Amino acid sequence: MALKGNRTLDILRKAEDEGYGILAQSCYDAHSVIGLVRAAERCRSPAVVNLFPITLAYGKGPFLQFCLNAAHQASVPIAVNLDHATDPEHLELALSLAEQGIAFDSIMVDASHADTDEENIVLARPYVQRAEKCGIAVEVELGRLEGGEAGLRMISDAKLTNPDKAETFMKGTGALVLAPSIGNLHGSYINPPNFRQDILKDLQSKFKGKIPLCLHGTDELPDNLFVECIKNGVSKINVNSWGRDPYAKQLAIGLQTKSFPEAVEEATEVFASVCERFMKLFGSAGKA
Numbered sequence: 001m002a003l004k005g006n007r008t009l010d011i012l013r014k015a016e017d018e019g020y021g022i023l024a025q026s027c028y029d030a031h032s033v034i035g036l037v038r039a040a041e042r043c044r045s046p047a048v049v050n051l052f053p054i055t056l057a058y059g060k061g062p063f064l065q066f067c068l069n070a071a072h073q074a075s076v077p078i079a080v081n082l083d084h085a086t087d088p089e090h091l092e093l094a095l096s097l098a099e100q101g102i103a104f105d106s107i108m109v110d111a112s113h114a115d116t117d118e119e120n121i122v123l124a125r126p127y128v129q130r131a132e133k134c135g136i137a138v139e140v141e142l143g144r145l146e147g148g149e150a151g152l153r154m155i156s157d158a159k160l161t162n163p164d165k166a167e168t169f170m171k172g173t174g175a176l177v178l179a180p181s182i183g184n185l186h187g188s189y190i191n192p193p194n195f196r197q198d199i200l201k202d203l204q205s206k207f208k209g210k211i212p213l214c215l216h217g218t219d220e221l222p223d224n225l226f227v228e229c230i231k232n233g234v235s236k237i238n239v240n241s242w243g244r245d246p247y248a249k250q251l252a253i254g255l256q257t258k259s260f261p262e263a264v265e266e267a268t269e270v271f272a273s274v275c276e277r278f279m280k281l282f283g284s285a286g287k288a
């Protein structure tokens with residue numbers, strides 16, 4: 001198997017085999033990383049620390065090293081993933097840090113803005129090859145999600161994933177994790193989410209045991225939709241605002257009246273409790 005011993009792939013493959021999902025929670029600072037690790041250890045759950053490129057660009061090597069230490073020294077398996085790396089400068093930063101020994105476990109090389117699959121492959125492949133040399137697994141997006149998140153470009157012309165093209169696409173890029181576009185979108189859902197479960201099932205039958213699937217665009221989703229997506233083959237679930245917003249709110253309120261460490265402690269616990277809820281919902285609690 002390619003990239004033997006890769007932490008992200010090991011976590012996702014076990015989840016896929018045993019039919020549960022893995023919380024990949026966006027962390028914007030050290031407090032949230034600590035909150036996620038606490039939640040994972042309490043629940044005995046594997047997890048993924050998700051960083052956006054804007055957070056990597058802010059904290060660079062020292063912050064990434066902190067995240068790796070916090071994740072890898074935990075008593076349960078936790079990987080560190082770079083989400084939505086699109087800009088060459090962010091990819092260069094992540095890969096040059098890896099070449100200096102500060103390596104993400106996985107990165108998403110997001111060339112979904114490309115006009116065609118072929119163009120997406122041409123953009124992604126050199127990064128995939130360079131990442132693989134450092135032992136980093138790469139996630140790619142086939143099709144295109146609408147919307148936007150922290151520091152990411154805003155997309156308004158979504159394209160659904162065509163399962164018939166997925167195997168060629170994954171071979172072409174050389175990537176090992178797939179983020180499909182099934183009607184999911186980044187940010188707020190204007191209409192209730194209408195996910196194409198048939199696309200997921202099709203991808204599951206093609207890729208089970210080979211390429212783990214990652215669900216993006218999970219703001220505001222009802223619990224039963226998370227569960228349905230896991231049943232239909234998703235093993236990595238990216239979560240952003242669910243944890244971020246209550247954490248930021250609690251911190252802002254706490255700082256009005258409490259000491260800084262007290263306010264941070266309370267906000268960290270709010271973040272951790274959101275993470276724990278998802279670990280239980282996704283079925284990963286007790287699996288580590």
Ligand SMILES: [Zn+2]
Nearest residue numbers: 186216217238
């Ligand atoms: Zn995403």
